[in-house]
Amino acid sequence: MSLVQAPAVGISSLPLLSLLERGPQEYHQALELQRLIHGEVANGLRPSTLLLMEHQPVFTAGKRTELTDRPFSSTPVVDVDRGGKITWHGPGQLVGYPILRLRNPQELVGYVREIEQGIIDLLADFGVRGGRVDGRSGVWIEGERKIAAIGIRVAQGVTMHGFAINANCSLSPFEEIVPCGIRDATVTSISKELSRDVSVMDLLPLIEAKVVPILEGLT
Template structure:
């Protein structure tokens, strides 16, 4: 397994899910970020209680910045756009039209293997990008997400696992603008760039084009039908290593919901 500090807890061809039932795929269209976060939280609680099965939410968001627990003051936007402090890992990123978002609400099998889960999400994204024509899409050791050489991120990941259930997930840049990234330090990484599938391939790649391939690849990766392979082409410093959680990101969700933005 690439980039992992140890071997995964499960063989590559074994499902990482606790359940053998089919995954419920919900296509939500464009959803306000805070509304989607509330939906995730409710579904995750239900999944932990065993009252629903595994679910993947497929959606897009209106333009918004979201700040993970390791976001630093220097990362924050200079353009006045709303920022939502969120309980996922990582630092700041942008969501908006033209970007395909997936939130898996999955009960992971015991023992929970966070590294393997992240690598499986990356593997699904790498497959989607390569099948579309970005043949060199892969990983940078030390940095999550999917990258195009030498240093352009095409898909970002940020997750949270509570009571063995996953929340948050991934965002694939299809044909979105890159303007909003210019006003932040994306994912806390100042020495690399951001790209889209459309920019890399020189033709329009829409959210609609990538939805079915991404859903298929995610399910295959979680089930072990798509095995994690070594797609690492570089290494770089981890932008979250050694950073304390910031007070901004520790504010609870109810406070976020009432205030909306910060």
């Protein structure tokens, strides 16, 4: 079965297309799937959809990435058309791509804040207190450890790219870069904060309970 044929799951009105059970996905193939779904949503052929997956190890470089930001690494670096700088994706990190026809596509800051709130609510169910930092996107622990990153693009009124939540991923790849261009902070994971293993599959029910309802309200 191809990626695009994976069944949508969930009880909400927002289809949730999860590839988590298939293991980490190669980034270029997943990006093509994201673009395909984006085109279908933009042309009215598919409802807004949340795509979930893990990636094989990869660095993705947003539009503001500078040459000096790039790592000296054997891990692939892929240039992408989202905002922001460079970050890492890989096993143990839940990546969500909300491909949504927004009611108000000009309200991008509000869109990011809503995603942040959904992730903050998700973390709270694990007993992890997440929050925001003024002037910086994503979700933070005590204002200094980033636990979830967000980078988006809107084309034809439909969103692409999305969020990445560190569940039990290795944090060492982040040492090869300045994550999201922020030099005075570190990166953490749910597992590190709790000193116990929390997998991406452990997050799935809370994505449906905490994040999906917020996304539904934006479409």
